[in-house]
Amino acid sequence: MPTGYTPIFQIFKGGENITGRFQDRAVSIRVDSTSGRGDQNTCAITIDDRDWRVARPKVGDYLEIHLGYEEVGLAYMGTFEIDEIVFEGWPKQISIHGNSQGNNSILKSQSIKEFEGKTVGEILKELGGKAGLDVNVNSDLAGIKIPFRNMVTSPSHLINQLEMLVGGIAQINDGKLSFTPQDGGKSASGIEIPIVVLTADHLAKFRVKHNNKTDYGKTRASYRDPDTGIRKWVESATGVSSLGEAAQAMAESMFTIGREFASKEEAERAAKSQMQALDRNLGEGECDLVYGDPWIQGQQRLLIAGTRDGVDGSYVVDTAIHIYQKQGGLKTHLTFQPPFDGGEAYQRMFREATENNDLSNFLIPEPGEVTGGVIQRLPDGRIRGGA
Numbered sequence: 001m002p003t004g005y006t007p008i009f010q011i012f013k014g015g016e017n018i019t020g021r022f023q024d025r026a027v028s029i030r031v032d033s034t035s036g037r038g039d040q041n042t043c044a045i046t047i048d049d050r051d052w053r054v055a056r057p058k059v060g061d062y063l064e065i066h067l068g069y070e071e072v073g074l075a076y077m078g079t080f081e082i083d084e085i086v087f088e089g090w091p092k093q094i095s096i097h098g099n100s101q102g103n104n105s106i107l108k109s110q111s112i113k114e115f116e117g118k119t120v121g122e123i124l125k126e127l128g129g130k131a132g133l134d135v136n137v138n139s140d141l142a143g144i145k146i147p148f149r150n151m152v153t154s155p156s157h158l159i160n161q162l163e164m165l166v167g168g169i170a171q172i173n174d175g176k177l178s179f180t181p182q183d184g185g186k187s188a189s190g191i192e193i194p195i196v197v198l199t200a201d202h203l204a205k206f207r208v209k210h211n212n213k214t215d216y217g218k219t220r221a222s223y224r225d226p227d228t229g230i231r232k233w234v235e236s237a238t239g240v241s242s243l244g245e246a247a248q249a250m251a252e253s254m255f256t257i258g259r260e261f262a263s264k265e266e267a268e269r270a271a272k273s274q275m276q277a278l279d280r281n282l283g284e285g286e287c288d289l290v291y292g293d294p295w296i297q298g299q300q301r302l303l304i305a306g307t308r309d310g311v312d313g314s315y316v317v318d319t320a321i322h323i324y325q326k327q328g329g330l331k332t333h334l335t336f337q338p339p340f341d342g343g344e345a346y347q348r349m350f351r352e353a354t355e356n357n358d359l360s361n362f363l364i365p366e367p368g369e370v371t372g373g374v375i376q377r378l379p380d381g382r383i384r385g386g387a
Contacts, residue, residue, distance in 0.1 A: 029043070046094070062101060145266075185301055194362055198302060219235065219254070
């Protein structure tokens, strides 16, 4: 633990602050913040049940969790619906697991059976409405019409298909379903989200892997020409410019999407989305931070700088795991991949911002500082682009 940083947490139930009930009994609190793509945020709480005096928690209860430091403040981690409770011994403990609010509802909701000619926005609003969720779809994606016909599927599978088809990310948090462009750097309402800059001083441990396991430099998708009835093809090329000599051999290899799309525009979007997904497989990384930083969450854009070639670069957080432990303080583990628009995207943006003397779109913690400290210094005291 860094000197001067005192980990704290707060838990609310139904608007009531119940932190006092947990204060000396919380063995651990874990929150997994994800980037979507079929995964949703979860929490896991372990409580010391000595003397069996803890009031029994109930499946279906909602818990609002905050993690942070007494000297900095608290980061809101989300509201979670309890879906599993385990009483165990010895030692006597209660384990609580929860999903992000609204996720359990979407899993139980009825599937859409027919949506011919509907847009992404219309489909998601219909789906969210049946699950009792508010829906916010980015304007760049909301108007796209999709080619499905009379499909019967589970809601989660349908959302995943929409993500792949139009290059979107679906997240369910706090009773809201949001749908945004992959790594677009904007919230569903279109507000810019800043890039966090991490240096070697912020990394306790790291691992970055590069490979050429995709074996594809291009993707192609087909559509039926409405005038001639002939099947035609469109292509999308890799956005990775830093391939080594051995990997250059894959540049002409082609990944073919088997299904046929309803229009040229739909085929182009599908080919681009598939190529971006394949490009992402060329690299991945993970790290433990020196100081737990609950302000960094899933889908956060990262720029790692000041280490070495092969590690420095642009990344997007897949999963941020934050763990509060009674004996071990506050820890953060991040997994990340390059952004869809290339491994040097944020480096280029940072150079341009530095040249223009405008770093307002970057959060740059000092050595020994967490992102929450940077947010405190902002004029409005919060991350620009936050909800």
